[in-house]
Every structure is written in C-alpha cells, then in structure tokens.
Amino acid sequence: MTAPLLIFFVLATLAVLGAVSLILQRHPIHSALSLIVVMVALAGLYLLMGAEFVAAVQIIVYGGAIMVLFVFVIMLLNAEEEERTNFSKLATYAGIPLAVAMTGLIAAAIARSSGALPAPAPSGALTSTKTLSMLLFSEFVYPFELTSFLILVAILGAIVLAQRES
Amino acid sequence: MVPTSHYLLLSAILFGLGIVGFVFKRNIITLFMSIELMLNAVNLAFVAFSQSLGKPYGEVFVLFVIVVAAAEAAVGLGIIILTARNRRSLNVERVDLLKL
Numbered sequence: 001m002t003a004p005l006l007i008f009f010v011l012a013t014l015a016v017l018g019a020v021s022l023i024l025q026r027h028p029i030h031s032a033l034s035l036i037v038v039m040v041a042l043a044g045l046y047l048l049m050g051a052e053f054v055a056a057v058q059i060i061v062y063g064g065a066i067m068v069l070f071v072f073v074i075m076l077l078n079a080e081e082e083e084r085t086n087f088s089k090l091a092t093y094a095g096i097p098l099a100v101a102m103t104g105l106i107a108a109a110i111a112r113s114s115g116a117l118p119a120p121a122p123s124g125a126l127t128s129t130k131t132l133s134m135l136l137f138s139e140f141v142y143p144f145e146l147t148s149f150l151i152l153v154a155i156l157g158a159i160v161l162a163q164r165e166s
Numbered sequence: 167m168v169p170t171s172h173y174l175l176l177s178a179i180l181f182g183l184g185i186v187g188f189v190f191k192r193n194i195i196t197l198f199m200s201i202e203l204m205l206n207a208v209n210l211a212f213v214a215f216s217q218s219l220g221k222p223y224g225e226v227f228v229l230f231v232i233v234v235a236a237a238e239a240a241v242g243l244g245i246i247i248l249t250a251r252n253r254r255s256l257n258v259e260r261v262d263l264l265k266l
Contacts, residue, residue, distance in 0.1 A: 002167070004167060004168050005167075005168055008168045008172060012172075012176045015176065015180060016176070016179060016180070016183070019179075019180055019183040019184070019187075019203055020183065022183075022187060022196075022199060022200070022203065023183060023186060023187045023190065023191065023200075028193050028195045028196050028199075028256075031193075031195075031196045031199055032195075032199060035199050035202065035203060038180070038203060038206065039206060042206055042209070042210055045173070045176075045210065046210075046213055048168065049168075049173070049213055049214065049217045050217060051213050051216070051217065051225050051228075053225070054209075054213055054225050054228050054229070057229065057232060058209075058232070061232050061236060062202075062206070062232065062235075065236065066202065066235065066236055066239045069239055069240070069243055070195065070198070070199065070239070070243070073195065073243045073246060073247065074195055076247070077195075077246075077247065077250045077256060079193065079195060079256055080256075082191070082192050082193045082196070082257075083192070083257060084192075091189055091190065095186070095189045095190065096186065099182050099185050099186045099189070100182070102182060102185070103178050103179060103181070103182030106178040106181075106182075107175055107178050107179075110171050110174045110175055110178065111171065111175075114169065114170075114171035127216070127217075127222045127225055131222050132222055132225060132226065132229075135222055135223075135226055136226055136229070140226055140230075143230060147230060147233045147234075150233065150234065150237050151233065151236070151237055153237075154236075154237035154238075154240045154241050155240060157240075157241045157244065158240040158241055158243070158244040159244075160244075161241070161244030161245055161247070161248050162244040162247045162248065
C-alpha cells in the first residue's frame with residue numbers, strides 16, 4: 001500500500017467517524033466539535049489531492065468562521081441535550097433503509113463507471129493559487145462580484161432577523 | 167496515487183450520513199450541521215472531479231459553494247435565534263404552527 005493511499009484511508013476513517021459521531025452525540029456542542037473533525041479531515045484530503053488553496057479556505061472559512069458561528073449560537077441559546085421524542089414509525093422503518101439504499105445506489109453507479117473516469121493527474125500537479133485567482137478574476141468575475149452582493153444581503157438579513165424588537 | 171472513485175465513494179458515504187442526521191436529529195442546530203456536512207461531501211466530489219479531469223473549474227465552484235454556505239449559515243442561524251426566542255425550545259417537533 002502506497003503512502004498516499006494510507007493517508008487517504010486514515011483521513012477517510014477520521015471523516016466518517018466524525019460524521020457518525022455528529023449523529024450519535026446528544027449534546028449539540030459535541031456534534032459541533034465532531035463536525036470540526038470532519039472538516040479538518042476533508043482539508044487534509046484536499047491537500048492530498050493537491051488543491052492547496054481550497055484546503056486553506058476549508059480550514060479558515062469552514063473550520064474557523066462558520067463553526068465559530070455555530071458554537072456561538074449554541075452558547076447564546078444555552079442549548080441543552082436533545083430531548084428524546086418518539087420517532088414516527090415511518091422515519092424509523094423507512095428512513096434508515098432508504099438512506100442506505102441511496103448511498104448504495106450512488107456507490108454502485110460510481111463502481112460501475114470507475115473505468116470511465118480518467119486517471120488522476122500525476123502527483124505533484126498542484127492547482128496553484130495563481131491559476132485559481134486568474135480564473136476567478138477573469139472568466140468568473142461576474143459570479144464573483146455577485147457573491148459579494150449575496151454576502152451583503154445575507155448580513156443584512158441576519159441582522160434584521162436577530163435584532164430584538166423594541 | 168489514490169483513485170478518484172475512492173474520493174467519490176467517501177463523498178457518497180458522507181452525504182448519506184448527512185441525510186440520516188437530517189432525518190433523525192431533533193435539535194434544530196444539529197439539523198443545520200447535517201446540511202453543512204452534506205455541502206462538504208459535495209465539495210469533496212467537486213475537487214475529486216476537478217483533479218481527475220485536470221481542470222481547475224471544480225475548485226472555483228467549490229469556492230462559490232463555500233461562500234453560499236457561509237451566507238446560508240448566517241441567515242439560518244438568525245432564523246434559529248428567532249425561532250428559539252418565540253417557541254422557547256430548540257426541538258423541531260415543537261415548531262408545528264403550520265401543522266393541522
């Protein structure tokens with residue numbers, strides 16, 4: 001087993017364990033910490049694939065900003081342990097099999113078409129930040145400017161929603 | 167070298183776990199975290215395809231997805247704060263004003 005494959009399996013196991021822990025934990029703050037583990041593992045996988053800028057953004061924006069926002073809200077609302085309400089029968093008996101079936105379906109489709117996928121680029125083929133930024137500021141400049149507008153609207157919306165009515 | 171199908175399989179598994187979390191959790195904040203998990207799974211597939219095809223477009227798309235996720239988190243958490251203030255609970259079962 002080559003070293004990249006070994007690193008992949010370690011990080012993949014970490015990500016899946018974090019995701020399972022996100023579901024099994026009862027307290028939201030434990031779920032949030034599990035989600036941070038998943039995000040750091042995914043950043044490692046991006047580095048393994050050579051997407052260095054995406055890995056950095058994943059750590060800074062997801063692991064940093066968004067998760068801090070989540071933990072902040074959990075503390076602000078003083079969230080307690082999830083109370084156990086009786087599940088609907090449909091969710092219990094149809095939900096898990098359907099979720100497993102869907103994952104299996106996707107996996108089967110991938111396994112069947114894996115021969116059609118082009119071979120991965122040779123290792124060391126980093127997508128440089130320069131390439132990415134050239135693309136972002138030339139070909140994708142209109143979507144890029146639109147996202148700034150989206151962020152502005154989101155900030156205004158969040159302020160209006162969360163302010164206390166006097 | 168890790169085959170692309172490995173990354174896609176991991177992406178599918180994480181997406182499935184996100185769905186399970188979204189269906190079975192009762193806390194509204196945890197539901198939101200399950201959505202973030204699904205977005206992350208999709209991002210992984212995007213980067214895997216981008217590397218596999220040797221073109222950087224997938225990574226640019228991932229950046230846009232992250233921006234939209236950040237905006238969604240800001241607005242969504244605002245809604246959660248509002249809901250928690252009005253209903254005095256974070257349990258989604260208690261948010262049933264539209265239920266007959």
